[in-house]
Amino acid sequence: MEEAMKSGPNRKYTAEFRAAAVEQVIVGRRGLREVARSLEMSDKTLANWVGNTRKGKALVKRALRPPVTDLEAENARLKQENARLRMEKEILKKAAAYFAKESL
CATH class of the missing domain: 1.10.10 (Arc Repressor Mutant, subunit A)
Known part of the structure; x- marks a missing residue:
């Protein structure tokens, strides 16, 4: 079994x-x-x-679950990419602020 x-x-x-x-x-x-x-x-x-x-x-x-259309799949992919890019932007802001403090 x-x-x-x-x-x-x-x-x-x-x-x-x-x-x-x-x-x-x-x-x-x-x-x-x-x-x-x-x-x-x-x-x-x-x-x-x-x-x-x-x-x-x-x-x-x-x-x-209803089947996912191409448009829905593309929308989900773009939302994920947008979230990733926002996170990267925040990390870069913090890194720039950190290095700006050190150079003073």
Whole structure:
């Protein structure tokens, strides 16, 4: 079975991992706690997945984003460049002020 992407309390699980875990409980008729323990995950998390599956809800919520147009991509690129240039300008101002003080 495919493993989770990272360990710890805020683990991220792949859709395949979630589906396989739920399948072990529903199709395999194994106990929820037994499956959760074997997968080293919270039984509450697995219970949520099983409950959502039984209700017909998706295991993974995916945010639908509209495709980015060429104009939007260009606008985002220009905003990033503008922010970078402003930062560079501020750094140069500070450097000029610093060196002006030293030369006095």
